[in-house]
Amino acid sequence: MARPRAAEPSSLDARLISFTEELRGEGVAIGTSELLDAFAALAEVPWDVRADFKEALAATLAKSPEDRRVFELVFDRFFFRAAEAEAVVQGVQEGEGFDDAASIDVDALREAIAQAMQDGSEGAMRDLARLAIAAFGERGEGSGVIGVDVQRIRRSLGLRAEPQPDYPEGDPRREGVPREQLRRFEQQLRRELERGQIERTRQLPPARPLSELDRSLPGGPIQDLAAVHRVVAQLKRRLATQGKELRGRRRHAHVDVRRTMRASLQTGGVPVELRYRPLRPRRPELFVLCDVSTSVTSASVFFLSVLHALHDSFRKLRSFVFIERISEVTDVFERERDFRRASEAISRDAGVADISGYTDYGRVWTEFLTEVEDDLHPRATVIVLGDARTNGRPPRDDVFAAIAAKAGRTFWLNPEPRLYWNYGDSVIAAYERHCTAFECWTANQLEDFVKALAGPHGATPGR
Amino acid sequence: MPPVDPTSVEQVADGLRSVGYLPGESTALVSYLATKLGKPVLVEGPAGVGKTELAKALSRFLGRELVRLQCYEGLDEAKALYEWNYRKQLLRIQAEASGTGWDAVQEDIFGEEFLLARPLMTAIASPEPVVLLIDEIDKTDQEFEAMLLELLSDFQISIPELGRVEARTQPVVLLTSNNSRELTEALKRRCLYLWLDYPDxxxxxxxxxxxxxxxxxxxxxxxxxxxxxxxxxxxxxxxxxxxxxxxxxxxxxxxxxxxxxxxxxxxxxxxxxxxxxxxxxxxxxxxxxxxxxxxxxxxxx
The missing domain is CATH 1.10.8 (Helicase, Ruva Protein; domain 3)
Structure with a gap:
């Protein structure tokens, strides 16, 4: 390395290295060569311009949109903590709130904040966040838990992403605040609250690792149909290339005896040249069962659209939707190429909700088994999408086991984070004994699933 | 236009603006780094956000020639790097007196005279520094990407009959991708990364x-x-x-x-x-x- 003065712990080199360590800890792959590039890049830009400094690091360290997002989060967290740690060491205090906090006009503040969010000015938002904290701290509403306080302040400011028609004409809140701006404002609030806490306690709280929710790009695939289509387009391409890889690995699997004998006629019956059976790309028969009850609505739209977009990649795909009863919707999807219209048709005529509208897994398994028992065979794959929340009804995992035994492979996609599995009325553990369960609420997790689906038969993917 | 060697980010930003390209926040900075560090830049983003246009603007601003390699499925070395001008070689052999030995002919026909330079070779061998645009790199297969690695890290090409051709000047290299395929880590590691999105x-x-x-x-x-x-x-x-x-x-x-x-x-x-x-x-x-x-x-x- 060009600079041998890394001995003092607070030097920039050491700081940067610990910054990249932190990035690596969050799953961004950074090689030594990239670290060297980062140093080389920093030698070319002025350090006192925050944007340039950050962009120079980002260009050399974060090499995909996902990495870039993690980079932004870690950059903010790291340098915020570094600055605060330094402030604690040096004993610098910014002062708690404002002297005349009681005199802040809360209504004017609300409008100013909403306006700043529409204009998207970062500096104004930060100042207003401090004002808001001061105003609400004055009213004695602080709970001490930062996450709770952020939401309380947001609510009392009347900031929501959805349109709120009760506000008068011209109020920026009437149309709803842009979601991304709202997120940024919450971030500012959180940071200012943290700063206050650090100043009070004079020490840094432990670093919080990024959660999947932080990581997912704003407007994740589950909310955004356009994003789903992008994911699907990518998955299709991957499925197409994956077939090739398989063929490469298992090229010499089966000798075609008949064709080998035929070819051996040319050499007087000696099988000089072996003929192989061509390896066909895997096209399993799929049975898809999808919970469409209200608890999983957004996820089921997402999955049904994905599976239907993948229609061409599979030999045969039969789709079922269920709530209390089961109903086959394969022909609906074949008739309706437009997904939105298809999902409308399903909710209109499928007739899956009986009385209560709560999922009844036991009944669904029994009905499914009677309907398709004869069609199930070891080359068939059954995919269930649902949260495995039985609403207190018997899970009937014995029937599910019978289905899994008849089918070659059984997958379960659970749109809930693994953290919530088996809490409350979730009985996924009972089903997981008979199938491979995936947690599936980000595009990446969906890809893992598709890999397993397109992978070799019988091999259980490692978890 | 005389070649420009920018000395600050602002100069790049102004320069790009003066040739009709309005750079976003990070575009000017990454372009500046590319000229300074001699690293290729991988530009990713949705179709139609001006990735190719950036390369063109850079070449206009820097006063360098633009060498463009449009990638497509099935692109191979002969189309990207170099090819022996086989017809000319044949003619040469016919024109030689029949008495000449094989050794003499061989030495003769594998010379630079018989080399057809393709875009990558042109960019490397050019006496003036150029801007090399490798467009839609995600359309090619991984083998081609692997072949690029030598070029991108050392700016040199190995030709078995001639030896190594090293770059005489440092080209500014831009690779664009529509993100239709995940590029290999090895390639990404050698590049600066620039994500272009739709502007606000x-x-x-x-x-x-x-x-x-x-x-x-x-x-x-x-x-x-x-x-x-x-x-x-x-x-x-x-x-x-x-x-x-x-x-x-x-x-x-x-x-x-x-x-x-x-x-x-x-x-x-x-x-x-x-x-x-x-x-x-x-x-x-x-x-x-x-x-x-x-x-x-x-x-x-």
């Missing part, structure tokens, strides 16, 4: 105004607003920046005085190019525009 309203307005300064500001602003709105919809192909510029030009040609529902209906095929998309856009955006005067606000000739 103000930035796009500036771009449109730069290209069609005659269009009135109100129409331009309305136009950009609509394009941004259309991009939010779930379309097969969202409109690119180039298409907003085309649309602005079309409106200018038609002499449109306002962008009302009628003008929109008649010209929206400039920005939306799929049958189903047209319906979606007409239903979601078109209806909200005010209906023009009965005889049409746009005077059509």
């Amino acid at each position: 309203v103000e930035h796009e307005l500036q771009i449109v105004r730069l290209h069609t300064p005659e269009l009135s500001e109100t129409i331009a602003r309305k136009l950009v607003g609509i394009v941004q709105e259309v991009r939010e919809l779930d379309l097969k192909k969202p409109p690119s920046i180039a298409e907003s510029i085309d649309w602005a030009r079309a409106l200018l040609l038609l002499g449109a005085e306002d962008l009302d529902a009628r003008t929109f209906r008649e010209t929206m095929s400039v920005i939306v190019k799929h049958r189903t998309d047209l319906d979606t856009v007409a239903a979601r955006v078109g209806v909200r525009l005010s209906e023009g005067a009965p005889d049409g606000a746009a005077s059509r000739g």
